[in-house]
Amino acid sequence: MKTEQEGIIKIVVDRSRCTGIGICESIAEDYFEVGDDGALTLIRGEAVPPEELERVREAVQNCPARALSLKVEK
Amino acid sequence: MTVVANAPLVVIGASLAGMRAVQAARASGYTGRIILIGSEEHLPYDRPPLSKQFLLPDSQPDFLTVEEELRDELDVEVRLSSTATSLDPQAHVVTVNGELVTYGRLIIATGAAPRALPNFPTLRGVLTLRTLDDAKTLREQITPGKRIVVIGAGFIGSEIASSAKSAGAEVVILEAASAPLMRALGEVVGKVVSGLHARNGVQLHVSAQIEGLEGEDVVTGVRLAGGTIIPADIVVVGIGAAPATSWLVRSGVELSPLDGGIICDAQLRTSVPDVYAAGDVAHWPNLVMDSTMRLENWTNAADQGRHAAQSAVSPETAKPYSTVPYFWSDWYGQRLQVVGSAQCDEVVFVSGHEDSDRWVALYRAGDRLIGAATLNEPRRIMKYRRMIAERVSWEEANGLFPSINPIAP
Numbered sequence: 001m002k003t004e005q006e007g008i009i010k011i012v013v014d015r016s017r018c019t020g021i022g023i024c025e026s027i028a029e030d031y032f033e034v035g036d037d038g039a040l041t042l043i044r045g046e047a048v049p050p051e052e053l054e055r056v057r058e059a060v061q062n063c064p065a066r067a068l069s070l071k072v073e074k
Numbered sequence: 075m076t077v078v079a080n081a082p083l084v085v086i087g088a089s090l091a092g093m094r095a096v097q098a099a100r101a102s103g104y105t106g107r108i109i110l111i112g113s114e115e116h117l118p119y120d121r122p123p124l125s126k127q128f129l130l131p132d133s134q135p136d137f138l139t140v141e142e143e144l145r146d147e148l149d150v151e152v153r154l155s156s157t158a159t160s161l162d163p164q165a166h167v168v169t170v171n172g173e174l175v176t177y178g179r180l181i182i183a184t185g186a187a188p189r190a191l192p193n194f195p196t197l198r199g200v201l202t203l204r205t206l207d208d209a210k211t212l213r214e215q216i217t218p219g220k221r222i223v224v225i226g227a228g229f230i231g232s233e234i235a236s237s238a239k240s241a242g243a244e245v246v247i248l249e250a251a252s253a254p255l256m257r258a259l260g261e262v263v264g265k266v267v268s269g270l271h272a273r274n275g276v277q278l279h280v281s282a283q284i285e286g287l288e289g290e291d292v293v294t295g296v297r298l299a300g301g302t303i304i305p306a307d308i309v310v311v312g313i314g315a316a317p318a319t320s321w322l323v324r325s326g327v328e329l330s331p332l333d334g335g336i337i338c339d340a341q342l343r344t345s346v347p348d349v350y351a352a353g354d355v356a357h358w359p360n361l362v363m364d365s366t367m368r369l370e371n372w373t374n375a376a377d378q379g380r381h382a383a384q385s386a387v388s389p390e391t392a393k394p395y396s397t398v399p400y401f402w403s404d405w406y407g408q409r410l411q412v413v414g415s416a417q418c419d420e421v422v423f424v425s426g427h428e429d430s431d432r433w434v435a436l437y438r439a440g441d442r443l444i445g446a447a448t449l450n451e452p453r454r455i456m457k458y459r460r461m462i463a464e465r466v467s468w469e470e471a472n473g474l475f476p477s478i479n480p481i482a483p
Contacts, residue, residue, distance in 0.1 A: 020452040021402055022411070023373065026459055034452045038409070064122070064372055066136075 007074040009053060010046040011060065017067035024068060027059040028052075040067075080106065081166060081176045083386060086158045087183030088112025089121065090372065091353030091379030093138045095181050096150045098383035106178070108150045111170055113157040113184075116206055117141065122372055124209040125233035126404055129216055130241065135206050158184070161325040163346035179348045179386040182322075182336060183379055186315035186354040186370060191225065194286060199293040200309045203230060215308045218242030223296050223306040227254035227268065227278060229403045231312030235276050236405045246304055247271060248282040248296065250313075260416040263435050263447050266428040267410060274406040279304075315370060317355045330357050335368045340394035342382040352382035361396040362463055363415055363444075371401035398462045400455075409452065413459040414445030424472055425451070434458075436471055443471035 011031070020038030024031070031052075033041050048056045048070070060068040083099055085092045088110050096110050112118070120136040127133050144150045153170065160169045167174045188202035201212050212234070216222065220243045224231045227249035235245045253264035271278040279298075288295035288303055295303040317335040319327075328337040328345035336344055336351040338358040344351050353375040357368045369378075377397055385392035403410045408431070418437035426433025426449070434454055437445035443466050446458035454475060461471050 020409075022452060022456045023400070025456045026400065029456065029460070034456070036451075036453045038452045062376060064120075064376075 007072040009048045009050075010071050010073050011042055011048060011056065012046075012069045012071050013040055013042065014067045014069070017065045018063075019065055019067075021064050023062050023064060024059040027062060028055050031056055032059060081178035082107035082109050083179050083181070083383075084109045084111065084168060084175060084177035085181045085183060085383075086111045086168065086170075087181075087185055087353065087355070088114070088118045088152065088154065089183065089185055089353070090118065090138065090375040091183035091185070091382075092181070093118040094376050094379035095183060095352060095383040095386075096144075096148055098380040099387050100148050100150075102384055102387045104387040108148070109153065109175065109177075110144070110150050111153045111156045111158060111175075113155070114205055114207075115155045117144070117152070117154070119206055120372075121204070124206065125203060125230050126237060128209050129213050129234070129237040131213070135209075157321075159321050161322055161327065161349070163326055163349060166348065177348070180350065181379075181382050181386055182327075182344070182349065182351045182355060183353045183375075183382070184318040184321075184355050186317050188311065189314050189316055191284070191287075191311055191313070197287055197289050197293040198291060199289070199307065200287065200311060202311050203234060204315065212308075212310065216241045216243050219244065221305055221307045222246070222310060223248060223304050223308070224310045224312060225284065225296070226250075226312035226314065227271075227280075228312055228314065229255070229258070229401075231310065232271070232405050233403060234310055234312065235271065236274070239274060239276050239406070245275075246277045246279070246306075248284060248298075248304070249278065249280045250282060250284075252281050254278070254280070258412065258416060259447055260418065260421055260437065262421050263416070266433070266435075267405075267449070269428060270405055270408060315354065317368070319355060330368070333368070340396070341385045341389075341392040342378065342395055343385065343389075343392075348386075350382040350386050352378040358395065360399075361394055362398060362465075363396075365415070365417070367399075367415075369399055371399065373397075373400045398459050400459055408450055410447065410449055411452065411455040412445070412447045413455060414443070414462040415439075416445050416447070418444055422472070425454075425475065434475070436468075438468045441468055442466070443468055 020034040022034045085095045118138040156170050216238045222238045222243045224247045227247045253261045254268050255264040283299035285299045286297045295305045319334045335357045342350045354370045359366045381395040400413045420438040432450040435447045448455045
């Protein structure tokens with residue numbers, strides 16, 4: 001399906017800012033999991049399908065360390 | 075949104091809750107005027123770093139936004155160094171710096187101000203920490219060898235103690251109760267975390283009754299009941315914060331008789347029409363926790379600020395704000411995380427024990443998991459937050475993770 005803005009939306013983690021606070025996991029536990037060492041894993045990978053975008057965006061925007069962002073990869 | 079003849083959405087309080095409110099108002103599709111009013115001279119910035127990394131030399135504050143975002147992306151008018159002094163709910167007017175500002179809907183997110191030691195004379199070297207300016211002053215004072223006495227072993231006091239210790243200061247903490255953090259963690263877990271101080275070279279005195287401060291112009295020590303004097307170059311007072319609501323006393327907005335916080339309903343409406351509240355200032359019935367509470371943590375300020383704006387711009391679809399509280403606190407490189415409530419019938423360590431460097435404590439209320447506290451268990455804590463949200467039984471909660479350390483006898 002062609003959309004106006006073609007491209008894949010991907011989650012970007014700034015590892016220098018992430019300390020594993022875990023609010024992202026609390027909002028979208030299928031995408032984000034903090035490990036025993038405090039490191040964040042993107043469980044479903046970086047790419048976000050359109051139907052999941054609202055929830056993932058909420059997780060991204062609620063990071064207290066501002067370690068998360070979304071980018072469009074064409 | 076039907077309002078008083080195109081009158082703006084006004085948000086009083088330009089910190090995290092206020093910032094999230096204006097962001098959420100725009101994200102909800104509100105296109106009217108928004109005015110964000112803050113009493114400090116700074117754009118909204120993050121407070122948690124002020125007791126942590128900001129106290130290290132050469133760090134910069136973490137601003138939550140920049141002028142360009144507020145002006146160009148969010149189209150929000152910001153008024154800094156502007157203090158609200160009264161509210162007239164009938165006229166829909168708030169007085170700010172002597173000027174009348176009309177609102178269609180108002181969100182109060184004025185936070186809380188540090189409590190001062192009662193009845194003690196003012197001496198130089200006695201500090202509190204809430205604002206960026208406070209933190210700059212405190213940072214200058216934290217130097218190797220300085221004797222710093224922290225009054226109050228709460229989260230702020232403990233984090234300051236940790237930062238000061240790592241900067242080479244000599245730190246003593248004085249706590250009035252028999253264990254720190256009794257309200258936030260309960261006595262058992264409070265005692266366990268208090269061990270972190272001693273293990274990291276910071277003295278903690280509990281059941282400390284402070285009789286007075288020594289010093290003429292500058293503080294030189296803290297005098298305890300019984301006569302002991304703890305020498306101090308700097309005294310940091312961290313005995314809690316009181317909601318900043320004295321300006322609302324004659325407004326008709328219902329305030330809590332306990333602490334002056336603003337009484338809200340589940341949708342975050344105050345007792346007067348078109349006025350909402352969010353953040354450290356607000357009491358509200360938290361449905362999932364079966365209790366009314368006021369929270370002073372980052373997670374709540376962010377979520378509640380957003381929710382209050384959603385209620386304010388679309389009152390007809392306003393939903394209850396219901397959340398499992400979550401906060402984290404970093405001491406001596408260790409992370410403490412707490413979800414839910416410590417008001418419980420029983421607390422049990424299901425992993426680790428008081429001397430281990432990682433542990434999980436669960437709190438039971440009736441048959442329900444009501445809270446969890448962990449030290450250095452970042453993988454586990456959010457699973458418990460979900461369990462509390464789902465009202466999972468105590469039995470099921472105990473079975474979630476096998477114990478990785480034996481429980482101490």
